[in-house]
Amino acid sequence: MDNQKLAQLLFPAITGTPEDLQRQFPPRDLPEGAKVTRMGPSPTGFIHLGNLYGAFVDERMAHLSGGTFYLRIEDTDDKRYVEGAVETITSSLAFFGIGFDEGACSDGAYGPYFQSQRAEIYQTFVKDLVRRGLAYPCFLTEEDLARIRAEQEANKETTGIYGRYAEKSRSLTLEEIEDNLRQGKSYVIRLRSSGNTEPDGSVRYIHVKDAIRGDVSMPANDQDVVILKATGIPTYHFAHVVDDYLMRTTHVVRGEEWLMSLPIHIELFEKLGLEPPVYCHTAVLMKLDEETGNKRKLSKRKDPELSLDYYRSEGYHPQAVKEYLMTILNSDFEEWRAANPETPLEDFPFSTEKMNSAGALFDLNKLNDISKDVLLGIPARELAGFLTDWAALARPELVPLFTDADTGYGPDYLTKILDLGRSGNKPRKDLIYGRQIFDFIGYFFDEYFRVEETIPENVSDEDAREILRRYLDTYDHSDDQGQWFDKIRAIAVDMGYAAKPKDYKKHPEDYKGHVGHVSTVIRLAVMGRTQSPDVWEIQQILGEDRTKARLRALLV
RNA sequence: GGUCCUAUGGUCAAGCGGUUAAGACACCGCCCUUUCACGGCGGUAACCCGGGUUCGAUUCCCGGUAGGAUCACCA
Numbered sequence: 001m002d003n004q005k006l007a008q009l010l011f012p013a014i015t016g017t018p019e020d021l022q023r024q025f026p027p028r029d030l031p032e033g034a035k036v037t038r039m040g041p042s043p044t045g046f047i048h049l050g051n052l053y054g055a056f057v058d059e060r061m062a063h064l065s066g067g068t069f070y071l072r073i074e075d076t077d078d079k080r081y082v083e084g085a086v087e088t089i090t091s092s093l094a095f096f097g098i099g100f101d102e103g104a105c106s107d108g109a110y111g112p113y114f115q116s117q118r119a120e121i122y123q124t125f126v127k128d129l130v131r132r133g134l135a136y137p138c139f140l141t142e143e144d145l146a147r148i149r150a151e152q153e154a155n156k157e158t159t160g161i162y163g164r165y166a167e168k169s170r171s172l173t174l175e176e177i178e179d180n181l182r183q184g185k186s187y188v189i190r191l192r193s194s195g196n197t198e199p200d201g202s203v204r205y206i207h208v209k210d211a212i213r214g215d216v217s218m219p220a221n222d223q224d225v226v227i228l229k230a231t232g233i234p235t236y237h238f239a240h241v242v243d244d245y246l247m248r249t250t251h252v253v254r255g256e257e258w259l260m261s262l263p264i265h266i267e268l269f270e271k272l273g274l275e276p277p278v279y280c281h282t283a284v285l286m287k288l289d290e291e292t293g294n295k296r297k298l299s300k301r302k303d304p305e306l307s308l309d310y311y312r313s314e315g316y317h318p319q320a321v322k323e324y325l326m327t328i329l330n331s332d333f334e335e336w337r338a339a340n341p342e343t344p345l346e347d348f349p350f351s352t353e354k355m356n357s358a359g360a361l362f363d364l365n366k367l368n369d370i371s372k373d374v375l376l377g378i379p380a381r382e383l384a385g386f387l388t389d390w391a392a393l394a395r396p397e398l399v400p401l402f403t404d405a406d407t408g409y410g411p412d413y414l415t416k417i418l419d420l421g422r423s424g425n426k427p428r429k430d431l432i433y434g435r436q437i438f439d440f441i442g443y444f445f446d447e448y449f450r451v452e453e454t455i456p457e458n459v460s461d462e463d464a465r466e467i468l469r470r471y472l473d474t475y476d477h478s479d480d481q482g483q484w485f486d487k488i489r490a491i492a493v494d495m496g497y498a499a500k501p502k503d504y505k506k507h508p509e510d511y512k513g514h515v516g517h518v519s520t521v522i523r524l525a526v527m528g529r530t531q532s533p534d535v536w537e538i539q540q541i542l543g544e545d546r547t548k549a550r551l552r553a554l555l556v
Numbered sequence: 557g558g559u560c561c562u563a564u565g566g567u568c569a570a571g572c573g574g575u576u577a578a579g580a581c582a583c584c585g586c587c588c589u590u591u592c593a594c595g596g597c598g599g600u601a602a603c604c605c606g607g608g609u610u611c612g613a614u615u616c617c618c619g620g621u622a623g624g625a626u627c628a629c630c631a
Contacts, residue, residue, distance in 0.1 A: 260626040516590040531592035
């Protein structure tokens, strides 16, 4: 077989060579040790927590080393394309403070960054492979493939085109190929694999140093995998090898679902004579399945928390999600964070070697706990803005209350609410995420104020009314916190409640209850609930009119 | 089924041949306290099983078991 002729027959339009391309995209001019990473999403527009997890690793590796992080759209499967996907991807990541240095979003010197626009580049490499006898056209139809598969399954053999199953296509003569081409038969280009059998008949293994998993070894590839689809567009495997080489990627971060195709990629790099990057195969994010009690991969359909939109619509602060992700990524991050509460996340010495190769369970509790601390570190004014942004997305009807002082509320009001109890050396950590925050502070807005709990058991209805009446009678909005509470204490004592809970605990028979029960009644009247931050401070925020109105409402 | 990965409390995890087996979240109790939260103190709770190697295995090796991943002209 004249491979030179075959190559020319198959790719008459390709005139360049791999060497030309290598010259066209020379090694990047970066400092020693700088890492070049990339994110390669398919443009379905759906971007989930797993993507963010990976992108975060990419971004940290690149930027911690003074390298480059770029975006490449892997749209070799035209069926998947969704309009506006690039915008969705970049804006989703931007929300979490992850930005690309170059790529599909902003261009750069190593493009094009859409695989669909790189057909000529791939074909240049394929043509070279054909020319060297390392790849060949295959005219097997879907039916042929199905038949082979059925036979293999019946024989309990590995499925695929390899060994003797590849022979027919591999041994096609130039004339047969020409003939097929003339008939307009559809074909793919397959790699002519060297197989994985040693001369002595044993299986040959590949050994790869994975930056997360350490030494990994598995049987070398023996499949004549498809490298160029009938459309002339490469499969993922081939595109990965060509692109990551030409774009001078130093570290490929991808999910462990790719681990099994590593032998293919290694063989492809070998045949192409190119240096493979360092691989970093990340663990899959897991979740405990309620039904089976087993760990399972987070699923797009069953688990809303996989979607990044979930965090946006729930109102999680991006920083909280990031910090949570970092605790999963590098477990010593929590310790570091405790020692460096003020230091930006970017200063943490992240490393792939500290990553765990087992799949971590997604832990919402932990995220919430981290979120409390993160929100505490954000000034109330800024938090008000964040909450307003969240409301615009998830609860648009709240936006006027947060932004418009004419509603009787507005941004200053909201800021005061959010800052409640956060000063001092033992600040409250009530705020977790948007939806939860509004549940927590809703009573500050008359439209959402509702008395939803009942008075303590040991306070009679008559006493409750009496407490409120006396409280309203003596209410002076300018009282300081001490004066204010003295009045409550006076009401309590006067009505037969202990001034101190301890007195009541010691001699419960002497009292109806204690001052805490009395203030609970007030709390219920003003806040609509029995649990809340300091009543006096809340009243100061509510203002005199609103406070009194709520008290009166219960007395009529 | 083949191949590969993984295996420490409910969860995330330190550990890397000799430890009273860290820590964090969650949970429980106590203290602080007008409620709640915060904070402080304390507590329950773990090395998958079986063989080796070794004076000694959570740690190393082999086997099992379990869970996960993957076996496309999808990425």
